[in-house]
Amino acid sequence: MLAVRVPRKEAEKTRRKLMELGVLARGYAVKREAGFVLFPVTEPVEGFQLIETDFKRVEPRPHSYREVVEVPESLRRLLPGSFDVIGDVAIVEIPEELKGYGRAIGEAILRVHRHIKVVLAKGGNVSGEYRVRKLLHLAGERRTETLHRENGIRLKLDVTRVYFSPRLATERMRIFRKSRPGEVVFDMFAGVGPYSILLAKKVKLVFACDLNPWAVRYLEENVRLNRLNNVVPVLGDVRKVAGKVVADRVIMNLPKFAGRFLREAMLSVRDGGVVHYYGFGPEEDLFSEHEERIRATAEELGFGVEVLERRKVRPYAPRQFNVAIDFRVWK
Numbered sequence: 001m002l003a004v005r006v007p008r009k010e011a012e013k014t015r016r017k018l019m020e021l022g023v024l025a026r027g028y029a030v031k032r033e034a035g036f037v038l039f040p041v042t043e044p045v046e047g048f049q050l051i052e053t054d055f056k057r058v059e060p061r062p063h064s065y066r067e068v069v070e071v072p073e074s075l076r077r078l079l080p081g082s083f084d085v086i087g088d089v090a091i092v093e094i095p096e097e098l099k100g101y102g103r104a105i106g107e108a109i110l111r112v113h114r115h116i117k118v119v120l121a122k123g124g125n126v127s128g129e130y131r132v133r134k135l136l137h138l139a140g141e142r143r144t145e146t147l148h149r150e151n152g153i154r155l156k157l158d159v160t161r162v163y164f165s166p167r168l169a170t171e172r173m174r175i176f177r178k179s180r181p182g183e184v185v186f187d188m189f190a191g192v193g194p195y196s197i198l199l200a201k202k203v204k205l206v207f208a209c210d211l212n213p214w215a216v217r218y219l220e221e222n223v224r225l226n227r228l229n230n231v232v233p234v235l236g237d238v239r240k241v242a243g244k245v246v247a248d249r250v251i252m253n254l255p256k257f258a259g260r261f262l263r264e265a266m267l268s269v270r271d272g273g274v275v276h277y278y279g280f281g282p283e284e285d286l287f288s289e290h291e292e293r294i295r296a297t298a299e300e301l302g303f304g305v306e307v308l309e310r311r312k313v314r315p316y317a318p319r320q321f322n323v324a325i326d327f328r329v330w331k
């Protein structure tokens with residue numbers, strides 16, 4: 001077979017060049033010998049030393065678990081196209097018709113995605129005050145604790161005991177960009193700290209509250225893990241804390257019930273401070289209901305509000321979106 005032969009130090013540059021030219025032969029292992037690297041090519045390439053040699057054949061790696069999973073052909077079209085990855089744990093939503101093939105799906109995910117060590121299936125909706133969901137083991141190690149990396153921070157958590165969504169990483173970065181050094185932040189529903197820890201890298205002080213003792217336990221561990229000394233974890237109902245802190249920025253990441261805590265948020269933000277509110281809204285009218293509630297609460301308290309930004313954060317359910325409203329409070 002035809003090969004391009006280059007000194008080892010030029011190997012990476014050459015590989016890129018051959019890929020760019022579309023002449024690198026697929027399905028063969030690159031060969032190394034005596035300080036040189038040999039690439040299999042489909043045709044002669046100018047400017048390189050060309051030789052004839054044999055290459056070992058290799059199986060091309062599948063890109064998706066769907067290429068290797070064993071399920072009846074008639075059900076293949078129902079295979080989930082994506083899944084959440086938290087640290088080295090994959091969480092997949094399996095449609096009813098494929099429930100009997102959970103293990104096969106889990107094994108296929110482990111085979112294709114080498115960095116994943118545990119595969120779990122969603123066993124219900126996010127529910128309760130702690131906003132957690134039941135998860136079922138499909139394949140891999142029998143553990144549910146993992147270390148997740150996001151936006152340059154590390155977060156340890158148990159996916160069965162606390163709420164965490166990797167899909168909010170971009171939204172958290174948006175808030176990080178808006179925050180300023182010197183600010184005091186109040187993260188009302190902090191969970192294991194994805195907002196708090198990230199913002200603490202920039203601002204002066206973060207009060208991080210959560211009702212779930214597991215969330216606060218991991219939050220404390222994550223503060224240590226990220227070598228921070230400006231996060232104050234608070235275990236308990238945010239109603240008891242609100243009004244006792246004066247923050248430049250308040251984060252209300254409890255979309256299901258945030259409307260019930262607007263009073264607490266407005267009492268905790270300083271005059272001219274900003275509240276980041278989250279909710280769920282129907283596609284046809286994403287923001288109105290939330291904005292009416294925001295204005296009504298401000299009126300009751302004798303405050304003024306100014307909406308700064310409205311955003312669709314991500315799809316939540318059919319025709320429903322997770323939305324964000326940033327507003328300033330005037331006292």
Ligand SMILES: C[S@@+](CC[C@H](N)C(=O)[O-])C[C@H]1O[C@@H](n2cnc3c(N)ncnc32)[C@H](O)[C@@H]1O
Nearest residue numbers: 129130163164189190191210211212237238253
């Ligand atoms: C949707 S999760 C968000 C967690 C975190 N901010 C994140 O992005 O991963 C909402 C969190 O609010 C907490 N929570 C619910 N009601 C609460 C309350 N009354 N006081 C304090 N925390 C509460 C839950 O335990 C849960 O961890």
